[in-house]
Amino acid sequence: MELKDYKDVYVFIEQRDGKIQPVALELLGKARDLAESLGEKVVAIFPGYGIKEQSQSLIEYGADKVICIDALELKDYLTEQYAQAIYQVIVENRPSIVMIGATTIGRDLGPRLSARLETGLTADCTKLEISEDGHLLMTRPAFGGNLMATIVCKEHRPQMSTVRPGVMKKRAKESSRSGEIVMFTPNFDSKKFKVRLLENIKEDKGMIDISEAKILVSGGRGVGSVAGFEKLNDLAKVLNAEVSASRAMVDAGVINHDRQVGQTGKTVRPDLYFALGISGAIQHLAGMEESEFIVAVNKDKYAPIFQVADLGIVGDVNKIIPLLTERLAKEEK
Amino acid sequence: MTMKIVVCIKQVPDTTEIKINPVTGTLIREGVPSIMNPDDKGGLEMALRLKDQFGAHVTVITMGPPQAEAILREAMAMGADRSILLTDRKFAGADTLATSHALAGALKQLEWDLIVAGRQAIDGDTAQVGPQMAEHLDIPQISYVEDLKFDGKNLFTIRKQTEEGYQMLEVESPCLITVLASACKARYMSVPGIVKAYDFEVETWGADKIDVEEYRLGLKGSPTKVNKAFTKGIKSKGEVFEVEPEEAVGIIISKLKEKFII
Numbered sequence: 001m002e003l004k005d006y007k008d009v010y011v012f013i014e015q016r017d018g019k020i021q022p023v024a025l026e027l028l029g030k031a032r033d034l035a036e037s038l039g040e041k042v043v044a045i046f047p048g049y050g051i052k053e054q055s056q057s058l059i060e061y062g063a064d065k066v067i068c069i070d071a072l073e074l075k076d077y078l079t080e081q082y083a084q085a086i087y088q089v090i091v092e093n094r095p096s097i098v099m100i101g102a103t104t105i106g107r108d109l110g111p112r113l114s115a116r117l118e119t120g121l122t123a124d125c126t127k128l129e130i131s132e133d134g135h136l137l138m139t140r141p142a143f144g145g146n147l148m149a150t151i152v153c154k155e156h157r158p159q160m161s162t163v164r165p166g167v168m169k170k171r172a173k174e175s176s177r178s179g180e181i182v183m184f185t186p187n188f189d190s191k192k193f194k195v196r197l198l199e200n201i202k203e204d205k206g207m208i209d210i211s212e213a214k215i216l217v218s219g220g221r222g223v224g225s226v227a228g229f230e231k232l233n234d235l236a237k238v239l240n241a242e243v244s245a246s247r248a249m250v251d252a253g254v255i256n257h258d259r260q261v262g263q264t265g266k267t268v269r270p271d272l273y274f275a276l277g278i279s280g281a282i283q284h285l286a287g288m289e290e291s292e293f294i295v296a297v298n299k300d301k302y303a304p305i306f307q308v309a310d311l312g313i314v315g316d317v318n319k320i321i322p323l324l325t326e327r328l329a330k331e332e333k
Numbered sequence: 334m335t336m337k338i339v340v341c342i343k344q345v346p347d348t349t350e351i352k353i354n355p356v357t358g359t360l361i362r363e364g365v366p367s368i369m370n371p372d373d374k375g376g377l378e379m380a381l382r383l384k385d386q387f388g389a390h391v392t393v394i395t396m397g398p399p400q401a402e403a404i405l406r407e408a409m410a411m412g413a414d415r416s417i418l419l420t421d422r423k424f425a426g427a428d429t430l431a432t433s434h435a436l437a438g439a440l441k442q443l444e445w446d447l448i449v450a451g452r453q454a455i456d457g458d459t460a461q462v463g464p465q466m467a468e469h470l471d472i473p474q475i476s477y478v479e480d481l482k483f484d485g486k487n488l489f490t491i492r493k494q495t496e497e498g499y500q501m502l503e504v505e506s507p508c509l510i511t512v513l514a515s516a517c518k519a520r521y522m523s524v525p526g527i528v529k530a531y532d533f534e535v536e537t538w539g540a541d542k543i544d545v546e547e548y549r550l551g552l553k554g555s556p557t558k559v560n561k562a563f564t565k566g567i568k569s570k571g572e573v574f575e576v577e578p579e580e581a582v583g584i585i586i587s588k589l590k591e592k593f594i595i
Contacts, residue, residue, distance in 0.1 A: 016497070079464075079474055104495050108476045111429070111461035115468035120430060120556030123459040137560065143348060143456060149562045156556040194473040196503045198490070203498035250515075257515070258496070263458055272589070283348060283455075293592055294571070295585060301575060311588050312573035319578045327582050 006157035009035045010095040012086065013046040013058060014105055016077070020054060023101035023165040028062040030128055030168040031099060037130045041065060043095065047085050049075035052183065059179035062171050066181045067093070073188055076197050077105050083112045085186040090117060095158045097136055099128075102162035110162050120153035121160040126167055135159070141263070141286050166211045166267050208242050210259055215241035215272045218261055218288070221248045222277020222298060222317050229254055231321045232276065238328045244268065246278045262287035277317040280305030297321075336389040336483075336506075338380045339443055341436060341450040341466070342373040342408060344401040348455045369404040372451025376512035378519040380449050381412045383483055390414050392443060396424060396435055402535050410522035410530035417443075421539040426552030429457075433465030435550055438543030440470060446487070446506040452477055452513050463511035473504055476511040 009031040013024040024044075031042040044063040046055060048070065055066040067089055073081045086109070090098065098113075100106040102124050114121035127139035131152070136159040138151045153159040210216060217236040219229060229243070236243045243259060250260045261268050263283035273291035278284060280296070280303055288294070289308045296309035297317050306312040313320065346365045369377075383389045393408040395401050396419040405416035419439050427435065440448060448470075453460035460476065467474035479499060480492035493500045494513060522530070540550060548554060574584055 104477050104493075107460045108464060108474070111459075111464035112468050112474065114461075115430065115433060115465040118430070118556075120428065121459075121461060122557055123457075123461060141458075142562070143346075147562055147564055150560040151557050152560045153557045192473075194504055194508070195475060198501040198503055200495075200500050201498040257494070264453075264455075281348075295588070297581075301573070306571075306573050309573070310571035311585065312571060313581045313585065314573060314575035315578055315581050320581055323578050324582045324585060327586060331586065 001155070001157060003155075003157060006094045006096040007038075008041045008043050008093070008095050009038070009097045009099070010043045010045055010090070010093075010158070011063070012098065012100040012106065012109070013044050014101050014103060015046075015048045015051060015054075016105075018048060018051055018054075020057070021101060021103065021165075022170070023103060023106075023163070025061045025170040026165070026168040027099045027101060027163060028058065029171040030163070031097075032062040032171065034097060034128060034130055034136070035064075038096070038134065040096065043067060043093070045069070045086055045089050047071075047074045047082060052181075055181045057173075059177050059181075060173045060175055062177075064179045066179065067184050068181060069184045069186060071186065071188075073190075073193075076200065077109075078193070078195055078197060079108055079112055080192050080194065081188070082109055083116060084188055084192070085184075086113060087116050088186045089184055090158060098158045098160045100160070100162045102164040106162050110160065114160050117158070117160075119156040119158060119160060120151075121162070122151045122153070123162050125161045125163050128161060128163070136161070143282075164267050166269065210242050210244045210261065211266045211268050213242035213244075213268070213270050215239050215274075216244045216261070216268060216270045216288075216291075217241045217274045217276065218244040218246065218278060219249060219255075219276050220246040220278030220284075222279075223249070223321075224277070224318075226254055228277075228318065231318070231325070235274075235321055235325045235328075238325055238332065239272075241272075241274075246281070246284050275305050275309065276321060278305055279303040280308065336383065336387055336446045337392070337444050338383060338389050338447045338449060339392045339394060339440060339445045340373070340377045340380045340408070340413070341448065341463075342377060342393055342395050342404055343370045343451070343454050344368070344395065344397050344404045345370045345454050345456040367400070367403065369407055370451050370454045371514035372453060372512060374451070374519045375514040375516045376449040376451050376510075377408055377411065377413065378517040379478075379481060379512055380447075381520065382517060383447075383481075384412065387483060387485055392417065392445075394419060394436070394439060394443075396420070396432060396439075405535050406530040406533070407522060409533050410526035411520055412523075412526060415536070416533070417536045417538055419538050419543075423540040423547065423551050426555065427550065428555035428557045429459055429461040430465060430556055431550055431552075431554035433462045433469060434545050434554060435540075435543065436462065437466045437469035438545035439538060440466065442543060447489070448472075448507070448509040450509065450511045452511045460511070463509060467509040470509070472507050472509055474509045474511070475502055475504060478510045478512045479516050481510065481516075
């Protein structure tokens with residue numbers, strides 16, 4: 001393998017039902033930084049069905065070139081169909097770097113693809129930069145969050161990484177940007193299409209995605225029961241906030257998984273984060289410590305959450321939450 | 334014919350028990366127990382329920398140091414029929430790709446209709462080894478599995494978790510699934526199971542037992558390498574108050590006003 005034969009920064013553009021996912025635009029933003037330090041181009045790989053009209057928008061968000069794969073086989077995400085199409089694009093074009101959003105789709109596709117390419121894949125990177133000798137430095141949390149590791153993939157190409165939604169920032173849309181759009185037609189081997197999609201169910205929970213919320217009221221073991229969470233909901237209401245939780249509450253079945261903050265849940269960075277009755281296991285901290293302002297209430301003054309809190313209160317959440325709700329409601333009037 | 338299931342499990346430090354030294358900002362690893370990875374345990378339970386219902390033969394396999402035998406015995410006590418410990422110095426330093434080659438090599442020595450793995454391990458959280466094994470074995474994969482129904486012959490109907498809800502998927506055996514811990518609550522080890530598990534011989538396989546080129550294994554076979562590892566350091570500490578609820582609420586509200594949040 002001649003490393004110099006591989007160039008450009010490729011981004012997998014994830015769409016669901018034809019809707020480009022925010023993480024794809026965030027990755028295009030980061031890809032621009034990387035491509036600029038390498039003196040190379042940003043290329044968007046855009047698979048789906050009936051999507052080609054949206055290719056121009058990817059240029060506006062930072063791509064120099066879009067390789068659009070518009071095929072009926074790619075209407076819904078299925079591992080093998082997507083792996084075949086993208087594998088062929090990569091083998092034909094030899095990118096130096098491939099970036100994928102760490103969504104349930106990206107985390108299914110990434111490893112399948114990297115194994116087919118016999119190359120490395122670094123999951124859930126929080127920082128990507130180019131080393132002096134031109135390799136990709138991929139930094140990710142390890143050991144549940146506190147230890148950070150910088151990973152390199154020096155002898156294999158492409159260098160692949162996944163990045164969680166909300167970690168990188170998308171660039172402002174530049175409608176004057178121009179770029180190249182090419183269509184790619186894969187040779188599908190349909191004998192390998194073994195998995196059939198029967199139904200795609202969307203559970204409209206009528207709530208804002210916690211990773212997009214400005215204020216989060218988050219509860220943990222200290223809040224305890226379903227009744228405790230009722231109090232949390234009341235507080236969220238007066239603050240116009242969303243409710244989230246630590247893993248303990250999800251495991252206990254008190255709240256749904258899509259409300260979970262942390263290493264195995266979502267990464268959030270709201271303007272205000274209330275950690276109520278959350279001790280602050282490093283898995284949890286990894287998902288919220290970038291929040292702008294953190295208020296923690298916990299009865300254990302040695303709880304690790306106080307190490308990241310901007311304001312800490314040692315006390316009983318079950319007394320403080322209703323009182324705070326009441327006072328905030330009065331303030332509003 | 335009895336269905337054959339192989340469950341891939343991993344021994345991990347219970348990362349929920351790891352704490353940070355508030356002074357140095359380093360991890361305190363001493364006294365942290367080793368456990369069967371939670372998603373793997375959910376997968377094992379799913380396999381054992383298929384065994385209860387249809388009479389499957391369940392093999393558990395793990396790659397790791399000799400002490401990883403403990404989770405194989407736990408799996409046997411829960412009801413697995415056979416256990417294999419894949420251990421060799423040649424596997425040391427493996428990244429996910431090299432790990433998947435070693436495990437896929439071992440799986441090629443076994444018979445299976447269904448391979449089960451956990452979605453991800455709590456020490457690395459990569460969720461890669463399952464799909465990578467499926468690729469090496471050239472079988473379909475379904476990840477993030479929440480539920481599985483078997484028709485008793487060869488068809489699996491699977492519920493997969495997505496960000497927006499879930500998908501229902503269908504696939505024939507052979508296939509590989511990666512399972513969420515929340516998919517099924519694992520059973521406890523039974524007393525006769527524990528007794529049986531301690532008499533059991535755990536099979537130990539080294540690199541010579543699997544048919545994988547040496548350059549694909551361990552550190553040598555790992556395209557990714559750790560360049561450096563570091564702790565994030567400690568964020569400058571905010572103020573902590575230990576006061577009565579009334580006063581605490583007052584402090585919170587004045588702070589939020591000061592920051593123009595309310």
